[in-house]
Amino acid sequence: MKTRRMARMRNQALLFAALTIFTFINLVPLIWAALTSVKNPADAFTIPPTIFFQPTLEYHREVWFARGFLHYLVNSLIVSAGTVLISVPIGSLAAYGLSRMQPRRASPILFGLFTIRMFPHMLLAIPFFVMGSFLKMIDTYPLLILALVAINQPFTIWLMYSFFLDIPRDLDEAAAIDGCNLWQTFRIVILPLVRPGLMVAALFSLLLSYNEFLFALVLTGIKTKTLPVAIASFGGEDVSDWSISAAGAIGIMLPIVVIMLFVQRHLVRGLTIGAVKG
């Protein structure tokens, strides 16, 4: 009995050690960028790379204030907020409708949504760009927001659908017997119960629109450029700009880490919708 427990503890320790090593190696690119962003040029290009040095926040200050990233952050926030504020309400409405329909009607629609979610985005980017040019809407917020809302819809609907399914139908029936019409049932009885779901959907939509690159790249210009587009085109080749670029990249990443701490309990549901049971 005792030897078995010992063996088990040893296995756990080995497992822990292996995972720790892998996790560390896996995060080296990220750690390296974080170090680069706080290194002086004198320390940044020594060979072998230095690990001990005097850190500086100079580059973080420079990228946000002197290189215009603050402006791109505002653009990113406007676009993300706009997307969430449209996408989650209309997505929730549709999800509620689908969750209360007979499955034989809802299933093909949900499958259709799954298909739309798998559309190659490049195929949409071309007509978006051409139509946007005709309408003189390139480099405006509404165009990008509309595009992002549309491509986020299937995901939002699927996610909210799974939350609505968790609410027992008895509640709808009780509300109907008490004389609520459909809208009242939804608004007064059901919606308050899926508030955590709304929060998760909002955070995931925020994440998707904050991270989105292709549509932002082709539909924005100098005025409405978002953070991913800005960092992708920033001093790619010039080695001397690395520290500033690294500071920008780390800065863009930080809000995501915070959001992730909020959604981590729901990660499975958010990212694997449909893949696993439930």
Next chain:
Amino acid sequence: MNALLREPARLKRSPVMRLQRGLWLFLVPSFGLMTLVLLWPLGYAAYLSTFDYYLGSREMRFVGLANYAQLLGEARLWQSLWTTIVIALGSVGVEFALGFMLAFALYRLTFSVRVFMILLFLPHIITPVVATLFLKWILTSNWGLIDATLMTFNIGPPDWLGDPIWAKICVILADAWIFTPFVMLVLYAALQALDQAQIEAASIDGADSWRLIRHIILPSLAPVIVFTVSVRLMDVFRFFDAIYVLTGGGPGTATETVTMYTYQLGFQLLQVGKASALGIITLLIVAAIIATFSHILQRGYGRSG
């Protein structure tokens, strides 16, 4: 998908039934918007694909299916398709091998699982462009971390992003770095949903880890694996951010996938008609993948799911 199969048998004859008709109204805003912003542009792309049309030029010359014919006769298209397949198989292979090992390790670990989960998940959740830049700063010749380290030991490193074969490998690794956490999470969730009693019974009967995985765990994970592979394969046809940042499709056209080629056609060469045709071809390929895998899933696992 299985959520679809849950049968709420009690729905019939309930008072809610009387209100069923009104449910369609709830779909109107969302589906209206999707029709306007997804389906209409899609139709417009199909329309554009039959024209010889350069963006900015006044002329639009109707050419029927000539764009398609021209594309299918082009070596560059077939090469980009081949590149897409190589990258797809390479990255999906790495992601499943690594993702399963990680998922199984976390499944077996009895403490600090959540911390590992968060740390391992970081590369997937951060902005793909930013994640790829992190990798680029490691791989860049001379000044990247790998080269700088290797040169300390007087080892002359290959030109990671400048050599056609290494560039492909780097793109595969970039995709794997970003998407392995996703595969890991899906498999981990599936492992936790497994029948514990069956696994314990097998352990007591003396099955070692390997046999447990081979004969009990992998077969019961099969539906999830098939589904996830199909999602990842379709993703490769959208995979753009990382290639754009890491290699831009180069050197030459060594890492030019179908998506990259469409981008080049549409937004660099401004041949909108031809680019739309290529987009439609991509859509057909993705549709074929969806059809194949949903067929496999329905036939093999639909009833048991």
